[in-house]
Amino acid sequence: RDLLLHEEGDILGGNPSELLYVSVKESGRYKIKRRDLNGSVETLVLGDGEFSYMEPDYLPLLDRLLYISDASGSLEVWMSNGLGGERHQLTVGFGDSYLGFAAHAPKWAPDGTGLVFESNAFDMTSRDNLDERVYHLYYLGYDARENSPAVTLADGSLTDHLDYQA
DSSP states (O other): OOOOOOOTTOSTTOSOOSEEEEEEEETTEEEEEEEETTSOOEEEEEOOSSSOEEEEEEETTTTEEEEEEOTTSSOEEEEEETTSOSOEEOEESSOBTTTTBOEEEEEEOTTSSEEEEEEOOOBTTTTBTTTTOOOEEEEEEEETTTTEEOEEOTTSOEESSEETTO
């Protein structure tokens, strides 16, 4: 087999970000901060003291930040731009604080065509994951050209979020 070497940035997804997004716990809540690579400049991206924002994954190609937040009442996957604006909830029903399950670890595909996350969600009615309650990996499509979530439903239509019960 031939080996093809690439220069940094000469791959699908472009150059790596020169910013580091981190989750920091302050006053009992998690906040997301952005730091330059040498750590000298730090900026608050998400953190209002009311909700937690954690597990960030930034894709510079689209200027989109994935994260987990309890802003809807349970830990679900959310997205914003790199400055924390244009917030959008991407999942529904993958977290339930009362029943003890949550969405975690959202990660972008390098080319921005989708994202994955994990959840230990379960459903008593359908008995889905009821006995094991293990974490499953879920995929959510993303239209990089439109810079918008693109979840295809069973009937072929599109929606902008993934619903566990649907």
